[in-house]
Amino acid sequence: MRAECDQLLILDKISKTFTTGFRRRKVPVLRDVSLTLGRGEVFGLLGPNGAGKTTLMKIALGLVRPSSGRGLLLGGPLGDLQARERVGFQPEQPYLYPGLTAGETLDLMAGLSRLSRARTAARIDRVAEQCSLGKYLRTPVRKLSRGWLQRLTLACALLSDPELLLLDEPLGGLDPEARLAVKDLILSLRAEGKTVMVSSHILPDVEALADRVALLRDGVIIASGRISELLGSGSEGVEVEIECQRPIQLPEFCTLARERVASNRARWLVPGDDPARLQHVLASLLRQGASIHAITPQRRDLEAFFTQAMERARTEAEGSAWNSVEVAS
Amino acid sequence: MTIVPVMSLARHTFIDALRERAFVVLGLFLVVILVAARLLSPLALGEGRRVTLDVGLASVGFFGFLLVALLGTRMVHKEIDCKTILVLLSKPIRRSEFVLGKFLGLVTVVAVSLIAMLLMLAGILLTSGYEFDATLAVAGYYAFLELLIMAALAMFLTAFTSPVLSTFFLMGLFVAGHLSGSLIEMAQLLPNACAAKMLEAIFYVLPRLDLYSYTLEVVHGLPVDGGQLLWATSYAVIYSVGVLLLSVLILRSREFS
Amino acid sequence: MKASGTLVLALGACLSIVLAAVVRAEFAASKSRVRDETEMTLFPSGRFLREMSLGHRHLVADLGWLAAIQYYGKHRMTDRRYEMAPHLFSVITEADTAFENAYLFGALVLAEAHLLDDGARMLKEGVARNPESWFLNFELGFYHYIFMRRWEAAAAAFAAAAELPGAPEYARRFAAAAYEKTGDEETARKLWEIIATQSDNQEIRRMAEERLESLADS
Numbered sequence: 001m002r003a004e005c006d007q008l009l010i011l012d013k014i015s016k017t018f019t020t021g022f023r024r025r026k027v028p029v030l031r032d033v034s035l036t037l038g039r040g041e042v043f044g045l046l047g048p049n050g051a052g053k054t055t056l057m058k059i060a061l062g063l064v065r066p067s068s069g070r071g072l073l074l075g076g077p078l079g080d081l082q083a084r085e086r087v088g089f090q091p092e093q094p095y096l097y098p099g100l101t102a103g104e105t106l107d108l109m110a111g112l113s114r115l116s117r118a119r120t121a122a123r124i125d126r127v128a129e130q131c132s133l134g135k136y137l138r139t140p141v142r143k144l145s146r147g148w149l150q151r152l153t154l155a156c157a158l159l160s161d162p163e164l165l166l167l168d169e170p171l172g173g174l175d176p177e178a179r180l181a182v183k184d185l186i187l188s189l190r191a192e193g194k195t196v197m198v199s200s201h202i203l204p205d206v207e208a209l210a211d212r213v214a215l216l217r218d219g220v221i222i223a224s225g226r227i228s229e230l231l232g233s234g235s236e237g238v239e240v241e242i243e244c245q246r247p248i249q250l251p252e253f254c255t256l257a258r259e260r261v262a263s264n265r266a267r268w269l270v271p272g273d274d275p276a277r278l279q280h281v282l283a284s285l286l287r288q289g290a291s292i293h294a295i296t297p298q299r300r301d302l303e304a305f306f307t308q309a310m311e312r313a314r315t316e317a318e319g320s321a322w323n324s325v326e327v328a329s
Numbered sequence: 330m331t332i333v334p335v336m337s338l339a340r341h342t343f344i345d346a347l348r349e350r351a352f353v354v355l356g357l358f359l360v361v362i363l364v365a366a367r368l369l370s371p372l373a374l375g376e377g378r379r380v381t382l383d384v385g386l387a388s389v390g391f392f393g394f395l396l397v398a399l400l401g402t403r404m405v406h407k408e409i410d411c412k413t414i415l416v417l418l419s420k421p422i423r424r425s426e427f428v429l430g431k432f433l434g435l436v437t438v439v440a441v442s443l444i445a446m447l448l449m450l451a452g453i454l455l456t457s458g459y460e461f462d463a464t465l466a467v468a469g470y471y472a473f474l475e476l477l478i479m480a481a482l483a484m485f486l487t488a489f490t491s492p493v494l495s496t497f498f499l500m501g502l503f504v505a506g507h508l509s510g511s512l513i514e515m516a517q518l519l520p521n522a523c524a525a526k527m528l529e530a531i532f533y534v535l536p537r538l539d540l541y542s543y544t545l546e547v548v549h550g551l552p553v554d555g556g557q558l559l560w561a562t563s564y565a566v567i568y569s570v571g572v573l574l575l576s577v578l579i580l581r582s583r584e585f586s
Numbered sequence: 587m588k589a590s591g592t593l594v595l596a597l598g599a600c601l602s603i604v605l606a607a608v609v610r611a612e613f614a615a616s617k618s619r620v621r622d623e624t625e626m627t628l629f630p631s632g633r634f635l636r637e638m639s640l641g642h643r644h645l646v647a648d649l650g651w652l653a654a655i656q657y658y659g660k661h662r663m664t665d666r667r668y669e670m671a672p673h674l675f676s677v678i679t680e681a682d683t684a685f686e687n688a689y690l691f692g693a694l695v696l697a698e699a700h701l702l703d704d705g706a707r708m709l710k711e712g713v714a715r716n717p718e719s720w721f722l723n724f725e726l727g728f729y730h731y732i733f734m735r736r737w738e739a740a741a742a743a744f745a746a747a748a749e750l751p752g753a754p755e756y757a758r759r760f761a762a763a764a765y766e767k768t769g770d771e772e773t774a775r776k777l778w779e780i781i782a783t784q785s786d787n788q789e790i791r792r793m794a795e796e797r798l799e800s801l802a803d804s
């Protein structure tokens with residue numbers, strides 16, 4: 001495998017099985033995961049808890065060794081020391097020394113990142129500003145709230161001005177204002193040309209940030225690609241909100257929204273973007289005496305795609321086959 | 330091996346221990362030597378100086394060990410358990426640098442505590458009117474060398490067992506280390522040659538902590554033997570290096586999931 | 587790279603442990619030189635032990651005696667230096683002031699270590715604590731005569747021993763011989779006369795008469 005300067009992280013058929021307990025039970029966590037991270041992109045790693053997102057990041061950093069498969073981190077082997085100088089990692093939980101202040105924590109991380117004294121001071125000022133930590137630098141870690149701890153771990157990851165950032169659930173535990181600030185920060189990092197991998201199970205956040213995503217379920221990538229490609233260009237259909245006094249009949253392809261708006265009001269979804277089909281449905285409704293209150297085009301979002309993809313993967317898994325739905329990126 | 334990350338880790342480990350009230354142990358020490366000096370000495374029929382020195386130096390060793398056992402055995406494991414190690418090892422730091430940094434941090438805590446304890450002891454000897462000389466400082470240095478070995482062993486144990494087990498094993502090693510001088514004599518008495526050989530092997534691997542007792546020399550104000558000082562230092566350093574290398578070996582093979 | 591690093595670490599660890607064992611031997615040797623000496627000083631003072639023995643002071647003295655014999659034996663076989671002997675024997679004799687053999691043995695060990703004055707002091711201490719002991723008086727005389735060649739002190743001690751109850755007949759002979767050495771022929775003659783008239787042993791009586799004749803000739 002040759003190092004390509006435009007691909008900061010290459011994972012090729014990575015599998016990982018942990019053995020746990022006295023009986024050495026084997027638990028597969030990742031299976032044949034392949035992905036690449038191009039320079040300057042924000043990559044979203046999606047999946048429910050326990051899907052293997054964190055393990056994947058740890059494999060990239062060399063904290064966990066893959067059972068099989070190969071990979072390159074910034075052109076070096078996975079977890080390579082020189083490569084790690086150019087990588088910033090934010091773990092999911094804010095694991096830090098409670099006895100140190102935020103400033104001392106950053107000072108420690110600067111030391112571990114082999115920054116010179118002069119550069120340390122400048123970088124601490126910079127990341128404190130980026131993460132709005134300025135007024136908390138003298139506060140002991142144990143007195144920081146979860147949100148501020150999260151920002152501190154992010155600041156630690158940013159400290160060495162890395163080319164590649166691996167952020168594990170960076171928006172977890174943050175209030176709406178802080179989420180916005182962190183999202184802005186990630187976008188500004190992309191604007192600076194940094195490459196960011198964000199793992200999350202909160203899909204709207206990733207949708208707003210990521211250029212590409214990979215969907216991980218039970219250690220398998222079930223879908224990956226650009227969001228626009230995954231979601232398709234067209235709309236999901238049109239939602240029609242109607243009011244009627246008696247039951248009505250509609251063609252089979254229409255689906256009734258689960259929640260009724262009121263006792264005599266309902267929302268129907270007309271899938272697809274064929275105008276003839278919509279006209280046909282509207283005519284039928286009018287014929288049956290329903291009054292139409294609203295017609296809203298429905299755009300498919302990542303959450304819907306995610307739910308569908310997970311559903312599909314589950315049914316396929318039940319059929320015992322593990323298949324990956326690859327959408328060209 | 331690079332010095333910057335090692336020293337940074339050592340410095341902050343020390344600060345963290347300081348803030349986590351590791352030095353409460355020193356208060357206990359003061360109580361013990363005060364009791365020895367003020368309550369036991371009058372009962373010692375003119376041997377008050379000796380009793381104070383004996384109890385004082387034994388307490389320096391014991392409380393130093395307590396500090397190593399409490400801090401050292403939790404040190405690496407706490408990192409793994411609290412997952413601070415994930416943050417640390419994601420930085421460009423080698424496992425060897427991690428081990429050395431943590432070890433030096435622990436050793437600094439031990440050194441500072443020893444100095445504090447010796448100053449307290451000297452203060453009590455002075456106020457009680459008992460004389461002492463520079464050999465007391467040498468006794469402190471010997472206690473430090475012994476704890477250096479214990480700290481290395483704590484790092485080693487904590488790299489692969491839980492804190493409770495490490496503390497347990499460390500206590501075992503502390504006791505065995507103090508008895509290991511007699512182990513070779515025991516080996517010679519064993520009728521079974523195989524068992525004797527095994528005991529002999531254990532004798533060579535176990536640290537000989539009994540050699541670091543310096544109470545005799547202090548009590549009798551014996552002249553300091555420079556050559557012995559050199560051997561004592563070399564042994565503690567070489568043994569600790571060996572144990573630390575083993576710790577690195579174990580930690581390198583570990584995954585942090 | 588990883589495998590070679592592991593090998594280097596493992597080799598380094600083994601090497602360190604082996605080297606440590608070698609260094610340890612040197613450390614232990616230097617320590618035992620000091621320790622053998624000081625182990626004896628670890629003995630608290632005899633007075634302290636006597637009080638702490640709660641009445642079993644002879645037991646304490648006996649334990650000290652055993653330790654002293656071992657100490658002597660060890661150094662007799664090796665360096666023949668007995669620096670801790672004065673402390674050790676003074677501990678024993680303080681614990682049990684009537685331990686006559688301890689005074690004598692201590693003095694002899696000290697004499698072997700060329701600490702003649704210390705040996706004499708030990709015996710004198712024994713005499714002072716046990717003035718009725720002809721044995722200690724006699725041995726003090728013997729010590730002065732053989733090791734220190736102080737005829738007067740030897741003669742006085744022998745004479746004192748001879749006057750004490752239980753003293754053997756030869757005590758007076760030793761006194762007489764010692765006085766002869768000092769040139770105090772008058773006292774020597776008196777002692778030889780007593781021996782020549784009072785001894786049960788015919789051969790000794792004959793010897794005493796010979797000495798009296800030779801003193802008369804000179």
